[in-house]
Amino acid sequence: MFVYTTHREIHSFLKDKKGSVGLVPTMGALHQGHASLVEKATLENEWVIVSIFINPTQFNNQEDLAEYPKTLTKDQQKLAPLKEKLLLYVPEYTDLYPEKLASKSYRFDGLEKHMEGAYRPGHFDGVATVVQSLFEKLSPNRAYFGEKDFQQLQIIKALVVQLDLKIEVVSCPIIREDDGLAMSSRNALLSPKERKAASEIYKALQVIQSNQTAWDASKMSHYFKTKVEEKSEMTVDYFFIANTTDLIPVQSLERGISYRIFVAVYTRKTRLIDTVELGIM
Numbered sequence: 147m148f149v150y151t152t153h154r155e156i157h158s159f160l161k162d163k164k165g166s167v168g169l170v171p172t173m174g175a176l177h178q179g180h181a182s183l184v185e186k187a188t189l190e191n192e193w194v195i196v197s198i199f200i201n202p203t204q205f206n207n208q209e210d211l212a213e214y215p216k217t218l219t220k221d222q223q224k225l226a227p228l229k230e231k232l233l234l235y236v237p238e239y240t241d242l243y244p245e246k247l248a249s250k251s252y253r254f255d256g257l258e259k260h261m262e263g264a265y266r267p268g269h270f271d272g273v274a275t276v277v278q279s280l281f282e283k284l285s286p287n288r289a290y291f292g293e294k295d296f297q298q299l300q301i302i303k304a305l306v307v308q309l310d311l312k313i314e315v316v317s318c319p320i321i322r323e324d325d326g327l328a329m330s331s332r333n334a335l336l337s338p339k340e341r342k343a344a345s346e347i348y349k350a351l352q353v354i355q356s357n358q359t360a361w362d363a364s365k366m367s368h369y370f371k372t373k374v375e376e377k378s379e380m381t382v383d384y385f386f387i388a389n390t391t392d393l394i395p396v397q398s399l400e401r402g403i404s405y406r407i408f409v410a411v412y413t414r415k416t417r418l419i420d421t422v423e424l425g426i427m
Contacts, residue, residue: 147222147229152241153283156195156233165192168316169286171277174198175215175331176224179321183290186318188228195284196225197235199242203249204272210417215334235284242279249275254304257393261297261386261408262419273298274305281311288314292321294328296406296421297393320421322348328420340413343377347411350374351422354407358424363387363397366407374411383410383417387424399424 150156160167168187172180176198187194198221205211218236225232239247249271252258258270281289291299303315321329326348327341336344350373354366361369367385374380386395390404399405405424410417 147225147232147234149222149234149236151235151237153235153237156235156284159233160193163193166287167191167285168194169280169284169289170194170196171280171289171291172196172198173200173214173331174221175217175334176221177321177329177331177333179292179294179329181224182321183292183318184225184228184232186316187288187290188231190316191231191288193231193233194228195233195235195286197237197280197284199235199237199239199276201242201272201276202239202247203243203275204269206266206268209415213335213415215331242276242283250278252305252308254301254308255392257297257301257304260388260393260395261384262410263297265384265410270298270301274301277302278305278309281306281309281313286313288316290316290318292318294320294330294419294421296390297408300393326352328418330418332416332418335416336413340379340416343379344411344413344418346374346377346380347409347418347420348422351407351409351420355422355424358399363399370407370409379413381412383412385409390423 168191170183170187184196200214202211252271252274263270291302293299299317306313306315323329325345327344350370370385371382374382386408387405388395388408390406406421407424408421410419
């Protein structure tokens with residue numbers, strides 16, 4: 147495996163290489179969800195860059211930043227089977243933020259206003275800043291993101307259009323644990339009791355999906371909050387249903403329109419997010 151700390155080293159390596167380049171941006175603490183992105187990228191590109199960078203500007207909670215899992219050695223071991231075509235990019239912040247460690251300001255026609263944007267002020271400015279830097283410095287042909295962060299995915303697609311970047315943003319399905327919990331680097335922070343309780347998040351979402359033609363948005367929200375908070379380890383941060391096109395939360399559902407449920411749940415100090423589709427036909 148080729149390991150680099152600057153984008154210039156990567157460009158030097160790739161300058162005489164043929165074929166497309168795929169990028170999988172991560173903050174490390176890799177799990178099977180990340181692996182699925184890397185596997186798809188290796189199938190669709192000659193070379194794949196996996197970046198590991200815990201981006202400070204997207205954290206509005208400094209305690210969350212300090213506690214974010216750091217497992218570089220284990221991450222390298224997980225990527226080892228793909229080492230023949232993989233470039234691991236582990237930069238210092240100065241390579242991505244050469245002037246100062248600060249976010250730019252963006253507007254995405256309202257995509258950034260709700261859900262994570264409302265509950266984590268400045269989060270998407272930080273995400274867009276580091277993604278713009280990664281895209282401009284690494285110049286991939288394709289970039290791969292998971293649908294667990296669906297709002298982030300839509301914002302990154304909008305960013306590519308705004309900046310007129312010739313990069314294909316590839317969305318990849320959520321990978322779940324056997325009990326349905328969406329895979330996340332933060333899952334490693336859960337105690338055994340919290341981890342068991344967290345499985346109720348997806349179970350509750352599945353029940354809502356199965357009743358989507360009979361329940362209104364208010365009943366869905368009430369059911370989710372009630373079921374999840376039956377577990378003393380968990381508190382619902384938010385529950386929204388939003389149109390997948392503009393990500394504006396709605397109170398009533400219309401047939402023939404695609405919606406998603408967006409949830410955030412605290413398991414004591416650890417915050418987990420999830421999303422599932424709704425399609426009232």
